[in-house]
Amino acid sequence: xxxxxxxxxxxxxxxxxxxxxxxxxxxxxxxxxxxxxxxxxxxxxxxxxxxxxxxxxxxxxxxxxxxxxxxxxxxxxxxxxxxxxxxxxxxxxxxxxxxxxxxxxxxxxxxxxxxxxxxxxxxxxxxxxxxxxxxxxxxxxxxxxxxxxxxxxxxxxxxxxxxxxxxxxxxxxxxxxxxxxxxxxxxxxxxxxxxxxxxxxxxxxxxxxxxxxxxxxxxxxxxxxxxxxxxxxxxxxxxxxxxxxxxxxxxxxxxxxxxxxxxxxxxxxxxxxxxxxxxxxxxxxxxxxxxxxxxxxxxxxxxxxxxxxxxxxxxxxxxxxxxxxxxxxxxxxxxxxxxxxxxxxxxxxxxxxxxxxxxxxxxxxxxxxxxxxxxxxxxxxxxxxxxxxxxxxxxxxxxxxxxxxxx
Amino acid sequence: xxxxxxxxxxxxxxxxxxxxxxxxxxxxxxxxxxxxxxxxxxxxxxxxxxxxxxxxxxxxxxxxxxxxxxxxxxxxxxxxxxxxxxxxxxxxxxxxxxxxxxxxxxxxxxxxxxxxxxxxxxxxxxxxxxxxxxxxxxxxxxxxxxxxxxxxxxxxxxxxxxxxxxxxxxxxxxxxxxxxxxxxxxxxxxxxxxxxxxxxxxxxxxxxxxxxxxxxxxxxxxxxxxxxxx
Numbered sequence: 331x332x333x334x335x336x337x338x339x340x341x342x343x344x345x346x347x348x349x350x351x352x353x354x355x356x357x358x359x360x361x362x363x364x365x366x367x368x369x370x371x372x373x374x375x376x377x378x379x380x381x382x383x384x385x386x387x388x389x390x391x392x393x394x395x396x397x398x399x400x401x402x403x404x405x406x407x408x409x410x411x412x413x414x415x416x417x418x419x420x421x422x423x424x425x426x427x428x429x430x431x432x433x434x435x436x437x438x439x440x441x442x443x444x445x446x447x448x449x450x451x452x453x454x455x456x457x458x459x460x461x462x463x464x465x466x467x468x469x470x471x472x473x474x475x476x477x478x479x480x481x482x483x484x485x486x487x488x489x490x491x492x493x494x495x496x497x498x499x500x501x502x503x504x505x506x507x508x509x510x511x512x513x514x515x516x517x518x519x520x521x522x523x524x525x526x527x528x529x530x531x532x533x534x535x536x537x538x539x540x541x542x543x544x545x546x547x548x549x550x551x552x553x554x555x556x557x558x559x560x561x562x563x564x565x566x567x568x569x570x571x572x573x574x575x576x577x578x579x580x581x582x583x584x585x586x587x588x589x590x591x592x593x594x595x596x597x598x599x600x601x602x603x604x605x606x607x608x609x610x611x612x613x614x615x616x617x618x619x620x621x622x623x624x625x626x627x628x629x630x631x632x633x634x635x636x637x638x639x640x641x642x643x644x645x646x647x648x649x650x651x652x653x654x655x656x657x658x659x660x661x662x663x664x665x666x667x668x669x670x671x672x673x674x675x676x677x678x679x680x681x682x683x684x685x686x687x688x689x690x691x692x693x694x695x696x697x698x699x700x701x702x703x704x705x706x707x708x709x710x711x712x713x714x715x716x717x718x719x720x721x722x723x724x725x726x727x728x729x730x731x732x733x734x735x736x737x
Numbered sequence: 738x739x740x741x742x743x744x745x746x747x748x749x750x751x752x753x754x755x756x757x758x759x760x761x762x763x764x765x766x767x768x769x770x771x772x773x774x775x776x777x778x779x780x781x782x783x784x785x786x787x788x789x790x791x792x793x794x795x796x797x798x799x800x801x802x803x804x805x806x807x808x809x810x811x812x813x814x815x816x817x818x819x820x821x822x823x824x825x826x827x828x829x830x831x832x833x834x835x836x837x838x839x840x841x842x843x844x845x846x847x848x849x850x851x852x853x854x855x856x857x858x859x860x861x862x863x864x865x866x867x868x869x870x871x872x873x874x875x876x877x878x879x880x881x882x883x884x885x886x887x888x889x890x891x892x893x894x895x896x897x898x899x900x901x902x903x904x905x906x907x908x909x910x911x912x913x914x915x916x917x918x919x920x921x922x923x924x925x926x927x928x929x930x931x932x933x934x935x936x937x938x939x940x941x942x943x944x945x946x947x948x949x950x951x952x953x954x955x956x957x958x959x960x961x962x963x964x965x966x967x
Contacts (some may be wrong), residue, residue: 333848342837631834633794635822635850636896637815730794730821 337638340647346621351652354616358609358656359663365605366664366706370696371676376590378691382521383587384580385458386529388552390565391583392417393576397549402502403431403541407575410546418453422556423564426453426505427548429537433500435480435530437488444484445529448500448537457554460518460531462729465517467492470533477515481526485517492516500529502542510540521691587696602706610717615630617649617721623726633730642722649718650711657710661703668696741803742902742934743768743791748800750786750957759940760786762957763800768936769904773928775945775965776938778954784938785906790903791936792825793817805901822850826895826933828905832887834879840890841866841875847898866894885916892924902934909941921947949951 344351354395390414394405407413411427429448434441451469455461460479461469470477478498480490490496492514500511512532520526538545555564561579581588621628628641629632675693743766751763768774768839776784789795790802793809802809805824805832812820826847834843844862866872869889879887888908895903905924909917925947927933937944943967945951953961 339835339837346837626831627833627835630827630829631835632791632818633821633827634847635818635898637818731789 333643336643337651339645340644341642341651342652343644343648344621344696350616350620354612354652355614355656355659358653358662361605361609361705362657362660362710363663363667364527365602366661366698366703367667367696368673369601369702370664370698371551371694372597372601372670373594373702374503374672374696376594377697378521378694380587380591382691383584384554384558386520386522386525387556387580387587388457389558389580390553390568392551392553392568392572393577393578393582395574395576397576398578401430401432402505403501403549403551406503406543406547407551407600410544410548412546413572414453414551416549417551417553417568420564420567422560422585424456424556426450426456426457426552427534428550428552429534429541429543429547431500431541433498434490435484436497436499437490437494441489442484442488442531443528444498446500447529447531448534449531450534454531454641455702457552463518463520464465464516464584465519467514469516469531471515474512474513474515476512476536479516479518479531480510480514481529482519483523483527484530487527498532498540500540502540504542506542508540508542510536526637528573529574598702598705599709601708603615606713610713613649613653613714613717614720615697617645617718618724620648621645621721621725624725628725628728629730632728638726641728642727645663645722645725646715646718649721650714653710653714657707661707664698665703668698671696741767742770742772742805743936744801744803745791746801748787748790748802749798750783750790750795751798755876760957761790761797761834763953764957764958764959766791766952766962768904768934770901770934771928771932772950773925773948773965774937774952775948776936776952776954777940777945780787780940782954783957784954787959788904788906788936788938792827794822810894813932820887822847824896824901826898826900828838828888828891828895828908830907830910832879832891832911834877834887834890834894839876839878840871840882840886840893843890844893845880847894851898852929861897862893865896866890868896868927869893870919883916884914885919888916888920889923892920893926896927896931896933900933902936905935905937907939908937909939909944914943917941917943 357589392407394407397405414425414427417423426449431446433444433446435444464479465482469479477495485491494514495511496514497511498508499507502508535545538547553564555561565577565579631641672695676693678691680694745764745766748761748764748766749759752758752760764787772897776787778784781825790797793804793812797810800810807820809817809820835846838846841859841862844865845858848858848861862876863872866875868879869892871886871889871893874882874886879960882890909920912920920945924935928935937948938943951963951965
């Protein structure tokens with residue numbers, strides 16, 4: 331008996347109880363659709379978090395040695411701007427130099443601790459894309475002599491808006507307290523509410539002047555790579571070129587982001603595994619019922635001369651065929667849903683405040699890569715085969731003598 | 738010269754358990770080619786077990802058994818399947834057709850297992866359906882046929898592989914009189930025309946009347962072995 335005939339027999343057996351088969355196929359469809367969609371939703375969230383995080387941090391940061399432990403204003407990168415220019419000239423790399431300070435932001439209402447970033451808007455924008463995140467006003471080009479861009483959360487808490495005055499106080503390179511008055515030029519909004527609440531941007535030259543540093547001095551070089559896959563290679567080259575500087579990738583700067591990126595596959599397999607486990611029990615239950623109902627018939631097939639491996643293959647075929655019918659429908663529906671919602675996004679603004687605490691945007695764009703579709707397809711195929719084994723083995727317990735026994 | 742299809746000697750089957758049950762005890766039986774023999778006896782006398790043993794569907798606890806010249810005792814399961822496929826036809830009490838196949842596909846099924854070419858299978862199946870009077874129901878599924886028609890398809894299927902003999906377990910038990918007579922006439926004709934050996938287990942007097950030999954079992958033993966209808 332050839333494989334084609336076994337498949338024909340299996341296919342017809344699938345439809346001998348259409349309702350039962352349709353229920354199983356429907357559970358495959360719904361299970362896959364729901365599983366794929368939730369995974370795509372999670373991937374959309376984690377992609378956004380990663381993208382936003384990298385825009386805050388940059389792919390690679392370079393500091394003077396020891397700056398991560400003691401961020402004194404005097405710990406500047408030797409060579410300053412010229413080092414940043416050299417790094418920015420590397421192929422596939424964009425770089426900007428930043429001056430940094432930690433201090434207090436004071437308004438007529440209250441004071442709050444902030445990180446002050448002195449940036450050059452022209453070279454900063456390709457790295458942090460801050461221009462796109464300005465919600466009110468402009469970045470620095472609004473005509474104010476001492477402009478500052480602040481986050482929306484901070485603006486709301488301090489009742490600040492474009493044109494409002496604030497004072498930044500911090501230690502200069504000599505350890506003295508210095509202050510500078512600034513006017514809010516723009517209010518930005520990122521997906522990370524903690525960043526929005528604690529980071530302000532001022533022109534680098536003005537910050538350097540207040541810090542008592544040379545106008546070419548910088549504390550940080552932030553790099554963005556055209557190809558993120560080059561991360562380790564570029565970092566390694568920089569470490570070789572600047573052995574006295576501290577070169578850290580975003581994974582080293584923010585281990586929690588690295589965890590999100592690296593744990594995605596694990597989460598995917600765990601989540602899909604749970605769904606497929608449930609599905610497997612459904613398949614086993616349905617097929618077992620189908621097999622137990624047909625004990626005598628299977629015994630008859632054996633009596634007539636059907637071999638055990640043929641019986642096994644027939645039951646395996648019935649299971650795989652049912653999953654095969656449901657899988658493309660489930661995948662198709664999921665792909666359609668993901669494509670539609672991937673364009674329009676899912677608005678989670680009701681939970682916006684909570685999500686922002688974790689650096690997540692309120693609009694989520696579900697996405698799933700072809701590789702993940704392929705991996706899940708492999709999991710489904712493995713589940714179908716594994717779930718069929720027990721019913722198929724049960725079928726082999728039928729004996730030819732069962733068939734000849736009277737009803 | 739007559740040819741022995743079945744030779745059983747001291748055939749015994751004991752089902753183990755807390756209280757072992759001896760279903761067939763020391764049966765000596767020889768069936769020759771072309772016989773139309775019936776095994777009769779009350780319920781529990783061991784008819785079905787004897788047929789299972791003779792058909793290679795179950796293995797004896799002791800005794801010898803040769804079918805079509807082949808020693809079946811101790812035959813490996815896969816070889817036994819092969820042997821059944823090529824030498825024995827089965828007709829079951831409950832018809833036991835494959836519900837998802839049409840009448841002609843059911844008859845073809847055994848030939849398919851034998852690996853016969855498609856054309857040959859189809860021709861032989863149609864020829865047999867013609868022989869059992871069901872040529873016009875070739876495409877009908879079992880659920881679309883009466884019990885009598887299903888049993889005639891089962892007879893056609895049993896003969897499809899040109900077996901040495903056909904074992905039929907109470908083939909008329911579920912049939913009305915008219916269907917039963919029709920089926921018996923068909924089998925008798927095939928027995929005479931194709932010299933196919935038939936061995937039935939039955940309670941049915943209509944089968945006994947047509948049998949050329951009647952073997953009576955009681956408590957697993959043969960208590961009578963007499964010629965039947967001439």
